[in-house]
Amino acid sequence: MNAHARFDNLPRFASPLKAIEGLKPTEPLYLVHPEKFAGVAKQFLDGFDGDVLYAAKANPHPVALKQLWAAGIRHFDTASLGEIQSVKDVLPEAICHFMAPVRLPGQAKAAFEQHGVTDFVVDSESELDKLLAETGKPASLRVFVRLVASLGGALLEMSSKYGCRPEEAAKLLGGVAQAGAQPCLTFHVGSQCLSPFSYAQAIEIAQRTMVLSGIEIVALDIGGGFPTAYAGQEPPPYHWYFDMIKVAVDNLGKPGLKLMCEPGRALVAQGISLVTQVVMRRGDRLYMNDGIYGSFDEQRFLSFDEDYPPSGITLDAKGKAKVLSGEKRPFRAYGPTCDSADVLPRPVILPDSIATGDYVLFDAMGAYTVSSRSAFNGYYPDGWATIGT
Ligand SMILES: Cc1ncc(COP(=O)(O)O)c(C=O)c1O
Structure with a gap:
């Protein structure tokens, strides 16, 4: 069993x-409420114009994973080999993305070779070099350079530990492209982010980074941060977020750009x-x-x-x-x-x-x-x- x-x-x-x-x-x-899992997953799957990755760190328990799978979630933001293994153990068909910018030695190799993971994040040259050395097949990788997006509006900031400024990110994008991997960008506006506008601001930072680098990115991952309604905190409805994100992405003028998001809290709270x-x-x-x-x-x-x-x-x-x-x-x-x-x-x-x-x-x-x-x-x-x- x-x-x-x-x-x-x-x-x-x-x-x-x-x-x-x-x-x-x-x-x-x-106490598990299946209809609440289904309801919020549907809002994201219907309302967000791209892949919805569940950030497994918010709750990697088999009960939560199975509820989300039943609700139609197929992609998972996993931040360690352990998280990938626990997701795959419960959901063998899950598509995992390794979205932590600093990985323990050997974890990218195991994720790539054993679990077919091809999406990775970096925010430094040394991690990029390590990733390329461990995986050895750059053309099959999408490498997301993580930007700092310190914009206020969130209860827990997510930019003091990881991320780089546009100038540094532009150089890293250059390194990714030069290595023959597919360049992408990502950020995290902070958890329990009550301001939909923060996403639009962060997308503008991504735009600035693209211009600085002169590189066409393949995908933009707008991270997690979507809030949930806690007592005394009524966040704006998700469609405000999705609408604002859509307008900001449309302004980039890149119709082929793949979009992703990584909600954790919002999908399980x-x-x-x-x-x-x-x-x-x-x-x-x-x-x-x-x-x-x-x-x-x-x-x-x-x-x-x-x-x-x-x-x-x-x-x-x-x-x-x-x-x-x-x-x-x-x-x-x-x-x-x-x-x-x-x-x-x-x-x-x-x-x-x-x-x-x-x-x-x-x-x-x-x-x-x-x-x-x-x-x-x-x-x-x-x-x-x-x-x-
Ligand atoms: C890279 C990344 N993505 C997504 C999340 C999920 O964030 P949230 O639960 O605020 O949606 C986190 C949270 O730590 C994160 O670090």
Whole structure:
């Protein structure tokens, strides 16, 4: 049996309340919403005028990969040999693209020879040389030079570690073309990017780079960054992004140019919610069975203004699950590990009646949650159920 086969037949419930009633989970429980996976994938596949690569780092779990495959996603942005292997293991027909600009020695060779990967990113001459030496067949490669696109508008910037300025990128494009590989450009405007305009600005930077280099690129990969709706954050609809991108790309005047995007967060965030249990309430403190070292790891890096507004759920004397109502108040929510840093960075707003043994349901927990959980202290959230009839 495949290691991931145990996720093929998850228990199924009509609603989160029914799941809590049925399972009375004492471990964190991920609830999968297939219609949400399908809905957002369709928006991208219908609305974006090019290949939609799912950035597997956002959630490489077999459940998420299979949901996206079922929704029609065929391309995957993979950032390491390990990610390529986990995608191929679950989806042997998946088309993987190796979109990290700095690779461990030997990984490009293995990706190329064992998995047929031909798209790679570089942002330095040394990585370009390494890539060419490892793969040895430049004509079959599309090499994407990564640009800095530090434009504001995103919650997490993605340009301080990788990317180069147009002048340097132009030289690299020259190197790619000279080596006989197919020159391409890419950038990442930053994750949870609330400004569609950032993409248009970055496409202009790509345009400037092309002019500087005098080289015709074959493909433009506009990266990830598309936002999802978190509590208190209503991003513009995706069609605003797609429309703005289309206008900016049309302005390039290159009808044959292949377009790609690499959404991670946008494709998986809404598709999974998380049930945690209150192991103990002490005054205004809740000690939960999941925290910063589990599903909430990314919360350390996000600076939202909003408090968390999850739902509180209790089981009544007959074992029926009910959403708690009544006056709400802020709680400090701790995770299960012994570390004092294991506390959510912002208050959690819940009804004052919440008590030990009750549940807290967090929505939009599909992105950068499952992928970065750790087994620190012996806690590892891994309960799963599907919601739907
Ligand atoms: C190269 C690359 N592409 C795509 C993504 C996905 O970004 P997002 O989840 O913001 O869409 C990332 C995120 O780190 C990335 O580094």
